[in-house]
Amino acid sequence: MKIAVIGTGYVGLVTGTCLAETGNNVTCVDIVEEKVQKMKEGVMPIYEPGLDILFHRNIEQGRLKFTTNLAEAIKDAVIIFLALPTPPGGDGRADLSFVLGAAKDIAGIIDHYKVIVTKSTVPVGTADKVKAVFKEHTSVEVDVVSNPEFLREGVAVDDFMKPDRVVVGTSSEKAKALMEELYAPYVRSGNPIIFMDERSSELTKYAANSFLATKITFMNEVANLCELVGADVDMVRKGVGSDARIGKRFLFPGIGYGGSCFPKDVQALALSAEEYNYDFKILKSVMDVNQVQKIKIIEKMISYYKGDLKGKKFALWGLAFKPETDDIREAPALYIIDELLKAGAEIVAYDPEAMDNVERLLGDKISFADNPYDALQGADALIIATEWQLFRNPDYELMEQNLKYKVIFDGRNLYDLQKMIDLGYYYNSIGRKIIEA
Numbered sequence: 012m013k014i015a016v017i018g019t020g021y022v023g024l025v026t027g028t029c030l031a032e033t034g035n036n037v038t039c040v041d042i043v044e045e046k047v048q049k050m051k052e053g054v055m056p057i058y059e060p061g062l063d064i065l066f067h068r069n070i071e072q073g074r075l076k077f078t079t080n081l082a083e084a085i086k087d088a089v090i091i092f093l094a095l096p097t098p099p100g101g102d103g104r105a106d107l108s109f110v111l112g113a114a115k116d117i118a119g120i121i122d123h124y125k126v127i128v129t130k131s132t133v134p135v136g137t138a139d140k141v142k143a144v145f146k147e148h149t150s151v152e153v154d155v156v157s158n159p160e161f162l163r164e165g166v167a168v169d170d171f172m173k174p175d176r177v178v179v180g181t182s183s184e185k186a187k188a189l190m191e192e193l194y195a196p197y198v199r200s201g202n203p204i205i206f207m208d209e210r211s212s213e214l215t216k217y218a219a220n221s222f223l224a225t226k227i228t229f230m231n232e233v234a235n236l237c238e239l240v241g242a243d244v245d246m247v248r249k250g251v252g253s254d255a256r257i258g259k260r261f262l263f264p265g266i267g268y269g270g271s272c273f274p275k276d277v278q279a280l281a282l283s284a285e286e287y288n289y290d291f292k293i294l295k296s297v298m299d300v301n302q303v304q305k306i307k308i309i310e311k312m313i314s315y316y317k318g319d320l321k322g323k324k325f326a327l328w329g330l331a332f333k334p335e336t337d338d339i340r341e342a343p344a345l346y347i348i349d350e351l352l353k354a355g356a357e358i359v360a361y362d363p364e365a366m367d368n369v370e371r372l373l374g375d376k377i378s379f380a381d382n383p384y385d386a387l388q389g390a391d392a393l394i395i396a397t398e399w400q401l402f403r404n405p406d407y408e409l410m411e412q413n414l415k416y417k418v419i420f421d422g423r424n425l426y427d428l429q430k431m432i433d434l435g436y437y438y439n440s441i442g443r444k445i446i447e448a
């Protein structure tokens with residue numbers, strides 16, 4: 012099938028590449044000329060494990076192309092994906108100007124039937140708004156379909172190639188048949204393509220992400236309570252998660268959820284509800300708790316250092332909002348850095364992928380190390396903000412040699428408590444007892 016993908020951000024690039032992998036001819040469009048030129052030369056603009064192999068293979072085999080020319084890209088395309096940003100506007104609501112702007116541009120070009128698919132996470136009612144744009148600007152028949160993505164950064168290729176489900180919102184039989192054909196190779200294992208109306212599909216995405224954010228937040232609160240009552244959240248998590256109705260996944264407590272989706276989607280759903288005069292109370296609590304959770308580790312540090320962090324030097328392991336990505340959007344590490352700098356502390360950070368992004372954002376406000384152990388040199392303590400595999404089984408000897416004091420504040424519960432006792436560390440993690448040196 013001939014496909015056009017408008018927008019080569021994270022979602023667009025993964026979608027375009029994975030659609031090419033099953034034999035479709037995909038043209039990706041972006042307005043940034045330099046980025047398009049680089050992609051044509053085979054340079055991948057994002058870090059996503061496994062994507063580069065597919066990206067190069069499909070470019071070489073001529074199924075994946077890049078252009079800045081919208082007309083050329085959509086000319087023969089049967090299905091056009093809109094994978095454009097929907098950043099929160101000043102009022103916190105998703106800004107639809109990119110999506111609606113692209114719809115208008117497409118309407119001005121097309122001369123025969125197209126399926127227009129909104130892939131970006133968009134508020135309920137957006138498909139209707141996109142339809143209205145086409146109605147106003149063209150007499151050509153189009154079907155507007157909502158097809159939300161459920162891609163997790165770091166495992167997005169797997170999530171696209173073997174999805175738990177594909178959600179398609181459309182009221183058109185013609186569009187339904189085309190979408191079914193397109194996604195058939197991805198659901199061979201028997202996982203469903205769930206067809207529904209556009210509004211239900213749009214809401215599904217928000218509800219799924221908000222539910223997951225709620226699940227994590229609930230466990231973060233349980234962890235906070237564990238600290239007060241002397242329980243161990245690891246045990247509680249296992250006990251709770253073994254109930255199949257609850258499930259083991261997304262129950263890991265930490266320093267709050269971050270990233271480009273959860274914070275934005277929870278807020279957008281709460282605001283959408285408000286527009287319909289519905290007070291979605293649980294979401295407000297989730298946002299409040301998460302905000303506090305991100306810097307709870309600072310409270311612990313303030314208490315340990317008796318209120319004075321001034322002049323202290325901290326090693327920070329992990330900057331990305333989660334492992335296997337260089338994405339720092341809403342990363343808890345940034346909030347921790349902010350608080351530590353305000354308190355007059357010095358920070359030396361290490362992250363396998365995200366240091367360039369943080370350097371662009373913060374300049375020389377913090378320093379960066381070439382490897383995890385250099386970051387520890389002369390540090391008063393180590394703070395762990397991202398659970399990269401690399402940090403899970405460190406060279407403890409080198410760690411001890413480099414740290415000034417054997418003190419760890421672990422926001423991701425990476426280490427076994429007994430190990431910390433044996434090594435003689437002060438170790439403060441989430442929802443578990445504090446190990447005193």
Ligand code: UDX
Binds near residue numbers: 160164269271332333
């Ligand atoms: C998420 C959704 O999972 C995906 O379906 C959606 O389409 C996009 O948003 P992503 O943002 O890539 O994906 O990351 P995810 O792996 O879901 O983690 C989100 C955040 O929750 C991270 O900050 C992570 O550290 C945190 N998290 C996750 C926890 O704190 N505990 C957990 O048990 C799981």
